Amino acid sequence: MSTATVQPERILKDLQQLWAKLAHDQAESGGVLRACAMTLTVAAEDAPDAERVRQTVGVLMHNHPSRAVILRPVDGGAALDARIFAECWKPFGKAQQICAEGIEITAGQSGFSEVAKFLVPLRVPDLPVVLWCRGAGALERGPLEALFPLADKIIFDSIHAADADSALQFLRRLRGRGGRVADLHWTRLTGWREVLAHLFDDGALNPEEIKDAQVTFGGPSVTTCARYFTAWIRTSLPGVRVTLASGDGPAGLRSVTLSSASNNLTIARTDDNCVEVSGNGRHYRLLLPSTSEEALMQEELGILGRDPVYERALAA
Amino acid sequence: MTEVRNPFEDPLRFERRVPECAIVIFGATGDLAKRKLIPALYRLAYDRRLPASFAIIGTSRTPLSDEAYRELMREAVKQFSEDGEFDDELWKRFAGNLYYVAGDVKDPQLYVALKEKVNAIRQGNVLFYLSTQPSYYPIIVDGIGHSHLAAAPPGAWRRLIVEKPFGHDLESAKELNARIHAVFREEDTYRIDHYLGKETVQNILALRFGNGIFEPLWNRRYINHVQITAAESIGVEGRGAYYQEAGALRDMIQNHLLQVMATVAMEPSAIFEPNAVRDERAKLLRSIKIMRPEEVDLYAVAGQYKGFRQEPGVNPDAQTDTYAAVTFFVDNWRWAGVPFFIRTGKKLPKRVTDIAIQFNSAPLALFNTGNGEEGARPNLLILRIQPEEGISLLFLSKKPGSGMRLRPVSMDFNYGTSFGERSPSAYETLLVDAMVGDPTLYTRQDMVEASWTVIQPILENWSQRRFDFPNYEPGTWGPAEADAMIARLGREWRNS
Secondary structure (H helix, E strand, C coil), X not given: CEEECCCHHHHHHHXXXXXXHHHHHCHHHCCEEECXXXXXXXXCCCHHHHHHHHHHHHHHHHHCCEEEEEEEXXXXXXXXXXEEEEEEECCCCCCCEEEEEEEEEEEEHHHHHHHHHHHXXXXXXXXXXXXXXXXXXXXXXXXXXXXXXXXXXXXXXHHHCCCHHHHHHHHHHHHXXXXXXXXXXXXXXXXXXXXXXXXXXXXXXXXXXXXXXXXXXXXXXXXXXHHHHHHHHHXXXXXXXXXXXXXXXXXXXXXXXXXXXXXXXXEEECCCCEEEEEECCEEEEEECCCCCHHHHHHHHHCCCCCCHHHHHHHHC | CCCCCCCCCCCCCCCCCCCCCEEEEECCCCHHHHHHHHHHHHHHXXXXXXXXXXXXXXXXXXXXXXXXXXXXXXXXXXXXXXXXXCCHHHHHHHXXXXXXXXXXXXXXXXXXXXXXXXXXXXXXXEEEEECCCHHHHHHHHHHHHHCCCCCCCCCXXXXXXXXXXXXXXXXXXXXXXXXXXXXXXXXXXXXXXXXXXXXXXXXXXXXXXXXXXXXHHCCCCCEEEEEEEEECCCCCCCCHHHHHHHHHHHHHHHHHHHHHHHHHXXXXXXXXXXXXXXXXXXXXXXXXXXXXXXXXHHHEEEECECCHHHCCCCCCCCCCCCEEXXXXXXXXXXXXXXXXXXXXXXXXXXXXXEEEXXXXXXXXXXXXXXXXXXXXXXXXXXXEEECCCEEEEEEEEECCCCCCCEEEEEEEEEHHHHCCCCCCCHHHHHHHXXXXXXXXXXXXXXXXXXXXXXXXXXXXXHHCCCCXXXXXXXXXXXXXXXXXXXXCCCCCCCCC
């Protein structure tokens, strides 16, 4: 690792030297393979969060090798500073290392608005730019707005948003301006949505027979994920009456019941990882996929084009 | 029955889901089941791709209880799973739906027992997998037909997967197809060619038809020739008895390599839909020029490595080709005059499967200094299938320093590097495809018959000849005649 002041040309030159050194150090085991599929810019919440981001990015790089640019905010009006790093791994059974590169930029709150102009030359040319804005604060107007026009996709996480409706309004506004947005609190629903969707595979359930859908959420107030889920059902089954109700249990989605004239079918959370499907001749439990931050980001980084299902749910 | 669209589908995020079904594996204690099929199904279970009630019914002659079969397969999965830790808990759930029925495929009682088992586990959808020796295929299909096992209840399906070889010549392929069609419809018949399930073979379609830069060059104006190599460093490894009846031409070229060639050379389909893609592959196979008898010696070479006849189970006088090289031409506007050189063999210097597309040299050797340096070396696009999956483009670049001296450099795309996620094995891909009813990567009857038609003149010629075998040393690139074959057309093999 080396340090550099924030002069993009200098940083790029340092990166070149870093690659030359890596190649030299690994010459006997076949050199290193440089891999890059995007520029992943991460705006951390604070300095400790930036440390966590480094670890998460290290995991993400295995499936989505990228030039990572981590923005590390510090208190006060500290001057911009930057350092570069490489994230290397050796695939199972292979002698050659694969490496991806990273840049960590430190800035005081006042310096964040300047970061955008440094990011332009630091993007990998011709590859997509993904911006990951961490923390609830990102869902408000703030210094990160200057970075939005640089990104092909902007990822937020509304799980800690104090007000679900305001957070959704923010995302809708951004989407309305033509930005491609994603919300990890929507991504957390993939397991639930998949369980529900598969009930309709091969005509096992007839969507035309469903009259009502009741979604229950836990916690003190309605969350964005409950709003997304009801919106998704509403847009998928336009004629169905969809209601959202508060229920017992920790925050998040607790159950969904689909009712037809003759039957009820319920998917209910039994614990953090499982749901139980019951009714209409069915009774079984299913394991939900991991909702670790790494798993959610892996899923989102795999979708760099339009995501029409999410866009419909967000707009509804 | 009208199909109701699933209003909740989200193909960007949801995996294709395997419907509730059972798979009946004939030859369930054999090598293929142990090495490939059960490990692939276990991996699908590991990835949560199989429904909870998914069942496997294995059948073969060996008398075994369900428990003994489960134990046998447990060991197989532990030994042959390509990646990932063995998960005891998962295995318990997986093995709970693993059953075994012992019996002889010639005995009608076997099919009665299988029918009882299918009914007992209450599965409407059933996939039959023929993984026995090929001579049993018609017998098994007849047995399934006579016992009405192929008759699905309303709304359900019965499908058949057939392992290669699909016949041993054109006539026997037609006969096998007729026997299969007496019981299964063509759309329910899945002839498996595991090469087509490999990610990199599928990636040929993505490279050609997903990018704008290659297709304009993909024709006789710019491509000088194509070389397809499938080399193995090992010998027959205990499969001598089988192999001496098959040989390299039948075992590799008739099926895998002609399918790969069809994928490289086919026209784009109007839509990416199973029959549209298969129509184009079939058209290409039908466009391959059929050799006249007098052309076979010019365009096809057989080889046998020294020591093959001493392998266990091999006739000491065997005329089997452990190496085959063939020059094909495609009679259409795109490829007229472009030779496709295909070679495969055992005991070659290394294990490698790749496709090399050699472009024409630059029309003028502008930088040729005349002192033996590179000046007009042709560009090569290499599609690597195994062991390292990827694509390389070879071109000339200026050497650093004064003067204009060129040297070849390689621009590499490595599949594993750019996509860190694990690639599913060919059998995982193809088993899921058959269960969800997607035959895109399976071979159709007309494709099988077209590829037998292409090699039939070579088979006939070779069956009437007595070769002076062995004609190549283990660890070399095959017989000298193969070098002469390609040299007659002014080209040479890439032996790197």
